[in-house]
Amino acid sequence: MPQTPHTERHFTASDTVRDIVIGMSDGLTVPFALAAGLTGAVALTSIIVTAGLAEISAGAIAMGLGGYLAAKSDAEHYASERRREHKEVAEIPEEEMEEVAQVFRGYGLTGEQIAPVVHALRERPKAWVDFMMRFELGLEEPKPERARISALTIAGAYIAGGLIPLAPYIFVSKIHVALLFSVAFTLAALFVFGWIKGRFTTARPLRSALQTALVGSLAAGAAFLIAKLIS
Amino acid sequence: MPQTPHTERHFTASDTVRDIVIGMSDGLTVPFALAAGLTGAVALTSIIVTAGLAEISAGAIAMGLGGYLAAKSDAEHYASERRREHKEVAEIPEEEMEEVAQVFRGYGLTGEQIAPVVHALRERPKAWVDFMMRFELGLEEPKPERARISALTIAGAYIAGGLIPLAPYIFVSKIHVALLFSVAFTLAALFVFGWIKGRFTTARPLRSALQTALVGSLAAGAAFLIAKLIS
Numbered sequence: 001m002p003q004t005p006h007t008e009r010h011f012t013a014s015d016t017v018r019d020i021v022i023g024m025s026d027g028l029t030v031p032f033a034l035a036a037g038l039t040g041a042v043a044l045t046s047i048i049v050t051a052g053l054a055e056i057s058a059g060a061i062a063m064g065l066g067g068y069l070a071a072k073s074d075a076e077h078y079a080s081e082r083r084r085e086h087k088e089v090a091e092i093p094e095e096e097m098e099e100v101a102q103v104f105r106g107y108g109l110t111g112e113q114i115a116p117v118v119h120a121l122r123e124r125p126k127a128w129v130d131f132m133m134r135f136e137l138g139l140e141e142p143k144p145e146r147a148r149i150s151a152l153t154i155a156g157a158y159i160a161g162g163l164i165p166l167a168p169y170i171f172v173s174k175i176h177v178a179l180l181f182s183v184a185f186t187l188a189a190l191f192v193f194g195w196i197k198g199r200f201t202t203a204r205p206l207r208s209a210l211q212t213a214l215v216g217s218l219a220a221g222a223a224f225l226i227a228k229l230i231s
Numbered sequence: 232m233p234q235t236p237h238t239e240r241h242f243t244a245s246d247t248v249r250d251i252v253i254g255m256s257d258g259l260t261v262p263f264a265l266a267a268g269l270t271g272a273v274a275l276t277s278i279i280v281t282a283g284l285a286e287i288s289a290g291a292i293a294m295g296l297g298g299y300l301a302a303k304s305d306a307e308h309y310a311s312e313r314r315r316e317h318k319e320v321a322e323i324p325e326e327e328m329e330e331v332a333q334v335f336r337g338y339g340l341t342g343e344q345i346a347p348v349v350h351a352l353r354e355r356p357k358a359w360v361d362f363m364m365r366f367e368l369g370l371e372e373p374k375p376e377r378a379r380i381s382a383l384t385i386a387g388a389y390i391a392g393g394l395i396p397l398a399p400y401i402f403v404s405k406i407h408v409a410l411l412f413s414v415a416f417t418l419a420a421l422f423v424f425g426w427i428k429g430r431f432t433t434a435r436p437l438r439s440a441l442q443t444a445l446v447g448s449l450a451a452g453a454a455f456l457i458a459k460l461i462s
Binding site for chain 2 (some may be wrong): 025026029030032033034037038041042046047049050051053054055057058059061062063065066069073076077080104107108109110112113114116117119120121124127128130131134135138140201202203211215216218219220222223224226227230231
């Protein structure tokens with residue numbers, strides 16, 4: 001059947017975009033804040049580079065594996081709920097029919113209006129289970145290769161983001177000069193990243209750009225202050 | 232109408248549990264890995280405490296504000312899609328009726344079975360919009376106070392998690408003794424946290440406990456190795 005022409009206007013960010021946003025938001029922000037914070041507390045860029053690379057590897061692994069396990073657990077949750085619905089549709093069809101009816105009663109439909117749908121689903125157990133998964137439980141079937149791709153995308157985006165604030169400390173030995181370059185590069189990167197993220201997910205990319213740069217600045221400022229206070 | 236007795240068995244983690252899991256997963260893992268990594272590279276616990284507290288404050292702010300902005304942007308996305316659906320239901324009702332029919336055709340229902348539902352929704356524009364939001368777009372209405380609570384929950388959980396691996400470095404001055412305590416405390420905390428998380432979200436808490444401890448160990452091990460290699 002033909003697509004209605006206006007459907008494409010509803011935008012939903014793809015899973016890959018979402019994973020890049022997850023990894024890069026934290027990758028740009030936390031290593032930046034850590035490096036800026038340590039600049040207020042230590043004298044050598046080498047300690048900052050060590051701490052920064054340790055943080056980037058830890059963060060990439062923690063977020064990447066975290067994303068992997070979350071996607072795996074979503075897939076298992078979906079499979080186990082689906083088995084349960086299959087069982088219920090076969091063993092307690094009356095209750096499940098009542099649940100379908102309940103969904104529609106929530107939209108103000110009468111028993112006579114609901115009955116044909118309930119009976120049509122009853123004759124198609126597979127479609128019935130699909131219906132219950134989506135409409136009763138609000139679950140979408142996760143793609144099988146999702147977990148691995150998600151993990152690599154998040155980790156890669158974290159590393160790419162984290163190297164931007166750290167690079168000046170690798171190449172510039174004067175620590176406060178390195179901080180200035182790091183702040184300039186990272187704010188520019190946060191702004192561009194926030195803009196692109198905003199283009200994908202909202203109607204207001206400029207506001208997204210400013211918000212993203214602000215979060216990074218606040219995190220870095222707080223880290224700088226706390227490190228300065230302690231040392 | 233009476234709830235069907237088996238509905239409660241479908242478990243979905245509440246938003247608060249999800250926010251605690253988000254904050255504490257990273258809070259236990261990244262500061263732990265950073266502290267362990269720096270233990271391989273620096274001689275003084277004071278640098279580790281400074282770097283650790285800077286990281287915890289940066290991470291809590293970045294994740295908390297990130298959660299705040301994500302929740303705000305979800306709420307705006309929902310409101311703007313809802314306005315669009317209201318407009319479409321009023322201006323192009325024929326196309327929207329076809330979209331309702333399309334949803335049901337996907338479950339193998341015939342035109343005669345679908346017609347009563349389509350016409351019932353047509354008479355109730357509010358219910359119709361509700362239906363399109365949930366069934367066409369798969370969007371749930373976010374609660375208005377969500378963003379602020381989510382931000383504070385994530386940040387608090389991050390700080391609580393992050394202080395566990397860092398505490399030994401604050402109270403023990405011998406750096407390798409501090410590392411041993413930090414590893415022991417954090418692995419125990421990751422195990423308990425993974426177990427509780429598993430009880431809430433899966434049927435296999437032991438596996439969740441082991442996985443969570445493993446992710447933390449891998450992140451800390453990688454950070455330790457990288458810091459050792461650099462220094």
